[in-house]
Amino acid sequence: MDVPAEEMPAVAAASHAVIRAAKAAGVYVFAGGINAGVAPERVAADGGRTGTTYPQTARFDGGFCVLELPSRDAAVQWAARLAAACRCDQELREFHYDPES
Template sequence: MTRYLISFNDGAMDHIPEGDFPDVGKAAHAVVQDAVNAGVFVFGAGLERQRASVVATDGMVTDGPYPETKEVIGGFVVVDVTSREEVLTWAARFAGACRCEQEVRELLPDPELDAMLRRSDR
């Protein structure tokens, strides 16, 4: 299985009328429930709009927002699926539910991290 990040940019849902957000949330949660039932859901969340902190290598913290940033992630889900075709199917379902385009990126495998997680499950 391969893990993928499915995400959308902050502001991608700005075209949706305020009154439609309960329906969008319900539709998105239905897709999440289907992903949970299929055993492919890993984690997902929406992110605070333009609220971020950057921590430098020396520990210095710079707080946002960052108006010069063209695109930031507005929300995401991580799925663990068997193929690229399968993740694209899930992304299409999320795009329909959220009424906005979704970006799909494969997460790099990390066998050492997987081993740490398996040890912590004991």
């Protein structure tokens, strides 16, 4: 997302409108932004911690929106709505269903 600071209120309003629509449609699970003020860290199985993260995710920022949808086509439609609201492309991923979760 590369939006001038003065346009961020409009982007926030537009993206919040999409989230409200997802809630009204009954497809919303959760959403939120990454807190840029808290550095990521890796935690090992023994509890050891590093002050680093994986190189491929070092510049990750933004947020997540998780929706429960009936099809990939529906997911593409919602992602397009979020892309228009946020003024940037959205990466679409699918969670693997785990019956134990």
